Amino acid sequence: MGPQRIVCLTEEPTETLYLLGEQDRIVGISGFTVRPPQARKEKPKVSAFTSAKIGEILKLKPDFVIGFSDIQAEIAAELIKHGVEVWISNHRSVAGIVDYVRRLGALVGAGERAAALAGELERNLDAARERAARLPRRPKVYFEEWDSPQITGIAWVSELVGIAGGDDVFPEHAAMPLARDRILADPLEVVRRAPELILGSWCGKKFRPEQVAARAGWSEVPAVRDGELHEVKSPIILQPGPAALTAGVDELSRIIAGWAQRRAG
Incomplete structure (x- = not known):
């Protein structure tokens, strides 16, 4: 049977449970949830990412709450003090996302469906x-997940860039799980690493290529010179769930x- 009244503090458990056909177990979701769209219409929104409406969550009488990472540690601790069972996952890699799907499925008694979903993702x-193996060249890629301060991509994003045919210019940053450890101390390091493609996914706000191109010294960056600055919507790449391995990598x-193709032309 597993838990019957689940509150999801982030988007990825909501998306996964819907994909598994177990959405009826969800009684509350994160206000940042956009996948699947119907979740926003059907489920009460009781949390952000770093904060939550503890009283509203308790009124829902959850028997299980799912969150993500150390950033939600205080929310988890407060709920635990009220006797609520909490699972905080902390996966930050492509393999971790696939395993997360399997583990969540097992927790709700949908192990076989979860294994099938994990297989589809793989x-x-x-x-x-x-597709990447057929490309004539691999671009050097700078992925930016925040602009002020400038923060480079997390591990699963860096891995997905590689899978899709690019090479992350800050692979050593990607190994750092915390955003504060991926802040660029010197923005001109991007200039020195000369990315040919800049991808922006500013968590929760629109990426502004013109602002990036106008940064002091960045006119020398090949991606800026060639106009190769592109947005990847944050809901499909910055959540460590199925979206990143489907819409995100696509x-x-x-x-x-x-x-x-443009380089070949």
Whole structure:
């Protein structure tokens, strides 16, 4: 049977449970949830990412709350003090996302469906790798997930860039799980690493290529010179759930293939 009244503090458990057909167990979601769209219409919104309406959550009488990472530690602690069972996942890699789907499925008694979903995700990644293998060149890619301060991409994003056919210019930053450890101390380091493609996904706000291009010294960056600055919507890439391994990697593949085609021309 598993838990019957689940509150999801982030989007990825909501998306996963809907994909597994277990959405009726969800009694509350994050206000940042956009996938699937019907979740916003059907479920009460009781949390942001770093804050939550503890009283509203308790009124829902959850028997299980799912969150993500150390950033939600205080929310989890407060709920635990009220006797609520909480699972905080902390996966930050592509393999971790696939395993997360399997584990969540097992927790709600949908292990077989979760295994099938995980298999679909892995096949989509394999298809992206095959497309990338046919590219004539791999671009050097700078992925920016926030603009002020400038923060580089987290591990699963860096991995997906690689799967889609690009090479992250800050792989050492991607290994850092916390955003504060991925802040660029010197923005001119981007100039020195000379990315040919800049991808922006400013969590929760629109990416502004013109602002990036206007940064002091950045006119020398190949991606800026060639106008290769592109947005990847944050809901499909910055959530460590199924979206990143489907819509997210597909969008990366599209952008990188377009870059390769333009270079070939």
